[in-house]
Amino acid sequence: MPIFTLNINGRVWELESSGQAPLLDVLRDAAQLTGTKYGCGEGLCGACTVLVAGKPVKSCLMAISEVGEQPVETIEGLATARGLHPLQEAFLSHAAFQCGYCTPGMIMASKALLADIPNPTAQQIEERLEGHICRCGTYPRIVEAVQTAARATRAESSGNGGPRRG
Ligand code: FES
Ligand code: FES
Known part of the structure; x- marks a missing residue:
């Protein structure tokens, strides 16, 4: 399977996946960032929302091949050493x-x-x-x-x- 390079929460990740895999699956399974939730898988519930280039995206509907160099932000990226967001x-x-x-x-x-x-x-x-x-x-x-x-x-x-x- 191809390797995709993603910028997630300010860190570069090399993740193996088919290009058609939803970003949601890659986040949860390959990157083990399970804070992003699977609800409907059809773009109807919003549980899987992450930010891509600062905009909210339903990650169950976005293929990993569509992400490119756009930064991805998940719930795991919000808290800092100083505390919660x-x-x-x-x-x-x-x-x-x-x-x-x-x-x-x-x-x-x-x-x-x-x-x-x-x-x-x-x-x-x-x-x-x-x-x-x-x-x-x-x-x-x-x-x-x-x-x-x-x-x-x-x-x-x-x-x-x-x-x-x-
Ligand atoms: S899982 Fe429901 S909108 Fe993505
Ligand atoms: S679905 Fe339970 S808190 Fe919103």
Whole structure:
């Protein structure tokens, strides 16, 4: 099988795979980055969302051969030696999950959202997370968590908080 060179979470990986394999399978099986979840496998649930070149992508629908040199970011790449990412902190403090299966996809999509819209309204969050299914029904707490993370990120950016993370 061919070897693909991927940039995942800032690290270069040499991964053996068929070119048609979904990025999701390569992340979970070859790279052992199992934080990204398999839900429907058909682009309908959002559990498999990662960032490719900073944009949310349903990794069950993207073949590894389509990734090329674009950087891939998964939930494993968010925390640093300084601590959790503000979104992770906020999801914890708001208990914005129950089983947690949808959470990595929700957080990665929210990271892209905050990069585009630093101060999103509840409606903007709901619109951007449409297509992300939470079977535990924690949607209201997810919206609150994203708004809390947005405030924390803005405070960090303006120098009123701790060091900015990823
Ligand atoms: S597993 Fe990819 S969208 Fe459901
Ligand atoms: S927390 Fe269980 S699916 Fe969202």
